[in-house]
Amino acid sequence: MQYRVDPKSGNRISALGLGCMRFPGAPGRPDAKTADAIISRAVEQGINYLDTAYLYPGNEACVGASLERLGLRDQVLLATKLPHASCKCAEDFDRFFDEQLRRLRTDHIDYYLMHNITSPAQWERVVALGIEDWIARQKAAGRIRQIGFSYHGSAADFLTVLDAYDWDFCQIQYNYAGERYQAGTAGLMAAAERGLAVFVMEPLLGGRLAGKLPPRARAVLDGARDPHLRTPAAWGLSWVWNHPQVTMLLSGMTDTAQVDENAALADRALPDSMTATQLDAIARVLREFEKSNRVPCTGCGYCMPCPKGINIPGCFAAYNASYAHSWFTGLSQYFTASAVRTSEPKLVSNCVKCGKCARHCPQHIDIPGRLDDVRRRFQPGPVTAVLKAFGKTRSS
Ligand code: SF4
Ligand code: SF4
Incomplete structure (x- = not known):
């Protein structure tokens, strides 16, 4: 040492x-x-x-x-x-x-x-x-x-x-x-x-x-x-x-x-x-x-818990992974982070923009705004279609 x-x-x-x-x-x-x-x-x-x-x-x-x-x-x-x-x-x-x-x-x-x-x-x-x-x-x-x-x-x-x-x-x-x-x-x-x-x-x-x-x-x-x-x-x-x-x-x-x-x-x-x-x-x-570092989230979790149950660091990790690896990799991670396979998915579209999370972020990320980016990348099109296929329409 x-x-x-x-x-x-x-x-x-x-x-x-x-x-x-x-x-x-x-x-x-x-x-x-x-x-x-x-x-x-x-x-x-x-x-x-x-x-x-x-x-x-x-x-x-x-x-x-x-x-x-x-x-x-x-x-x-x-x-x-x-x-x-x-x-x-x-x-x-x-x-x-x-x-x-x-x-x-x-x-x-x-x-x-x-x-x-x-x-x-x-x-x-x-x-x-x-x-x-x-x-x-x-x-x-x-x-x-x-x-x-x-x-x-x-x-x-x-x-x-x-x-x-x-x-x-x-x-x-x-x-x-x-x-x-x-x-x-x-x-x-x-x-x-x-x-x-x-x-x-x-x-x-x-x-x-x-x-x-x-x-x-x-x-x-x-x-x-x-x-x-x-x-x-x-x-x-x-x-x-x-x-x-x-x-x-x-x-x-x-x-x-x-x-x-x-x-x-x-x-x-x-x-x-x-x-x-x-x-x-x-x-x-x-x-x-830097080509894939779209959201500078370190995963510290200071923004959690979200009152709507959104896994904020997990969603940002999925978003970055969709640029670093492939869109499908990111989507798969987003599914996991959002508990999509459960009866109550915690999708980013559940965000009510209360701002509670952003106050605690040491990286000063505009969390509700960047979650909108996540939503645009994975929802409503692809994810909603899959959710409907599984009969999980409660995501909206
Ligand atoms: S702004 Fe959205 S993500 Fe942040 S705590 Fe409120 S509901 Fe959760
Ligand atoms: S507080 Fe900021 S950096 Fe930490 S997990 Fe939440 S969004 Fe990421």
Whole structure:
């Protein structure tokens, strides 16, 4: 495992961090045995950074219980996030934070983040509630070690947020398909110049740069026949690690095999180590990827649940697949995502445009508008015809 130094704290952080959000299990109840297996294997492999959040259902409690059972709390740097949008007064900071410490069965958080800042106004709102004093008190008491924010807003706003407080670190979405998206490369450089540790999330764009890479893009990588980079995930992660400004990248690993695979890659995670030939291959992959990236949905699920039962990320995945693979592939995925074979299909045409989903999308997708695109691609013609053939006319 390669380690990089957090310039603010001096902590040696594994180049690969464990994002706990995608632990398998029932909704709101991550499977404890699987969590134990993933966390213990991650630590065995040298990973020393774990990331969770108040808003990941059941996740903080699961991580806390696992660390306690495994006796590993002292071997990892633990990160979690304040749901600042739910804080209406200064007392709420304590209320959420105390609950997080209880859930995580710890007396301090190593890296504490304002969760999902998308505009300077969000930070200004909690400043007005007194968060700066609150942070200072928690740091003085040793309950928060490093303070930062995760970000999903525009590049310009990122600089404003960056300079609005004396942050220790930030967490940005970054991957080879997102150099000019959100904070992007300009944001990465600006944060590093200010001496912040920079943690990267979505290095593989929710798997879209890994197993879900369109065939034509994948063919470019296969054709490169690189002995070290054998999978699309290896290419994507290595591209992020190639940036010396990146302190650590988070991967939401869901089984121990993934931990082993990614840890092996992290063994060679040296900055500035990719060759011109490798970088040229990435540029060619990107050109192919962008042809099918019609909706930039990462599948995070923050927009769910939809009151009409629409599987929003599933529908967008089907839509993109219809360009990346074939229209029939997309339609088949859309059938599955919409539960078309059940008595109550959840078709995109059920959308009442209430807008509840779009408010939560970190990618700022106009969800109801883009679902209209999905409807036009798969409905009413082809899908409705098939539904009628099956006698499922309730879809309208
Ligand atoms: S706008 Fe449509 S998709 Fe979004 S939550 Fe409302 S009904 Fe569901
Ligand atoms: S539409 Fe937005 S919030 Fe919903 S899964 Fe996709 S990226 Fe996440």
